[in-house]
Amino acid sequence: MDTKCYTVITFAPVQGFIEKSRKLRDLYGSSFLLSYLACAICREAEKNQCEVVSPALINVTQGTPNQIIIARDFPQSIAEETFNTAWQKVVEVCRQYIENELNAFTYTWQRQWNAWSNHAWEFFWAQSTAAELCQEQSDGITEKNVTLITHARRRLNQIKTQRNWTAINWQGESSTLSGTEAIAHPHMTDKTHPLDSSKAAQTQEINQFYQQLSQTLGEAILDPSERLSIPELIKRLITLDVIAKQLNIAEKDLPSIEVPESFVELNRHDNNLWTGWFQGDGDKIGEYLRKLKDEDQDEAKSLNTFSSAMMKWGKNLKYDLPPDRKERAKVQNLDVTDGRIIYAGGDDFLGVLYRHDQTQLKPQECLNWFYKFPEIWKKHDQRITVSVGLVWAGHGVPQRDVLQHCRDAEKSAKKKGRDRLAIRILFNSGNYLEWVCPWWCLSQFLESSPNKSNNWTHFYNDIATLESRHAFEGQTQIALGLFEIYFGQANRQCLETHLWDKDDKTGILGNQPHDKEKQNIKALNSWVINLAKVGFHLAS
Known part of the structure; x- marks a missing residue:
């Protein structure tokens, strides 16, 4: 790919509300939201006659990485305006949906929604031109073997260290999920004198608001006992078809409400069943891409090929869940699997193994699938390894704790050498056992x-x-x-x-x-x- 300029873009939430996804439905909404915003930038770049190098495939529901590499000049003003417009539309659509559906309440919360609309994200943009890189190499500032894409990425990393954001102030009780943001309710911005205000009356209104909102959305989306902040509400609402359609998301990309509703099946408290949760990530991706560059491969082309291969692999991962296709063919239903992929946007993925018919999936069945996982991983044809954390969790462990243990188990696999599986047994008490083993000898020892x-x-x-x-x-x-x-x-x-x-x-x-x-x-x-x-x- 012959170009004299590359633009690199990324964005991050100011308050870290994406990382605070403590439940499965929050995690799904976060992934979808990041993908939607990244897609908005990618599609605007294409409208401006630019070529999106990475991500190679733009897919809202499957997951689009939020670091975007664009061939040619994509001006910061256009990119940032596109991003802000997309986010502000999400905020406005979600607010109006609540006000229209629950129209018995009087709403004075506009100011707080506006604050989240304007101060929720940091946006980072960097660019490198052939002339700038050549000059820096001549001056000895940059090494001779550095490419335009690498140079642009370095500039982006430098910009990311220069934080420039505004924290959102709030008053009152905090969210039951994050504990660091205000509970969203109709009169959350009202100024009241302590002597004149009634905490009991406010609590009653909040309870009524969330009871009615839960009835409207369904308990699969919002439990009536939950008290969420504005960004947490947005993460729940964006998974609704009615919201997605107002955001002009294509029919094929709509996040079918069956996805979050199906999370009800994973309510382990009611059925006393253990489940196998797993989270994984490719090893040393940056180093692998640098090797491709050192092999004199076109960096933009190899990056695009890699991105395409990984996203296709992520899209197809759900078809490799147990039982294998031959077993599913016997019952004439290829869609019935022992589990679900929560997200797989590329080389990072999260899933859960369990039986849809509410019978116990045996740990040996989970192990049998992971014995085959290295072969499943190789289907993308990229010369990289993978580290995975598997958590065999008791039914009484809160979902937020299970998700945290998934992250921690994956980190253990990385820390102890990569290219391996970390197995955790997570008991209802919160205690756990862990053993880490490379893929190549996993079945050799366990079997x-x-x-x-x-x-x-x-x-x-x-x-x-x-x-x-x-x-x-x-x-x-x-x-x-x-x-x-x-x-x-x-x-x-x-x-x-x-x-x-x-x-x-x-x-x-x-x-x-x-x-x-x-x-x-x-x-x-x-x-x-x-x-x-x-x-x-x-x-x-």
């Missing part, structure tokens, strides 16, 4: 013992007894010996050979040994101990 269920019990009991006697401290021979008893000599040899990263394998314990041998001993012992605990609970 190697005959009469597995019984062996896991013995292995677990032996570990518990030895751990209570502090038998593992200061050496690894007991852990390795016990591992050999239950998993065989060949697996012990494999474990000892591949403890840390090798040229041909991903290290079982991580990227490189710790500086102190004491830490290496502890890491190996912990890995064996956690294998016993996690394996026992998965088998039982």
